[in-house]
Amino acid sequence: MPIYEFECEECGARFEELVAAGASGVACAECGSTRTRRLISNVSPPGRQPRGAAVRADESRRGEREAARVDRIAESRKRRALGENPTPPRQKGSK
Numbered sequence: 001m002p003i004y005e006f007e008c009e010e011c012g013a014r015f016e017e018l019v020a021a022g023a024s025g026v027a028c029a030e031c032g033s034t035r036t037r038r039l040i041s042n043v044s045p046p047g048r049q050p051r052g053a054a055v056r057a058d059e060s061r062r063g064e065r066e067a068a069r070v071d072r073i074a075e076s077r078k079r080r081a082l083g084e085n086p087t088p089p090r091q092k093g094s095k
């Protein structure tokens with residue numbers, strides 16, 4: 001039996017199931033909902049982590065990336081304010 005990848009329309013989780021071709025009503029591995037649809041593409045590579053966990057990690061990584069970006073901007077503004085940027089300070093000697 002082939003492994004198919006499913007996506008839950010209830011909670012958005014993705015998971016893989018061994019199912020007979022044409023099977024339907026596969027229950028979500030995360031929330032148990034049967035509102036799942038089979039994803040056509042992507043024969044999954046072996047040995048990766050379960051999709052549900054990966055999706056959640058993606059979500060939190062996205063948040064971290066956004067926070068890191070905001071941090072970098074604030075940091076570079078701070079450095080500029082401290083005169084650590086390449087352009088020379090306007091007033092010499094005025095500490």
Ligand SMILES: [Zn+2]
Pocket residue numbers: 008009010011012013028029030031032033
């Ligand atoms: Zn679900």
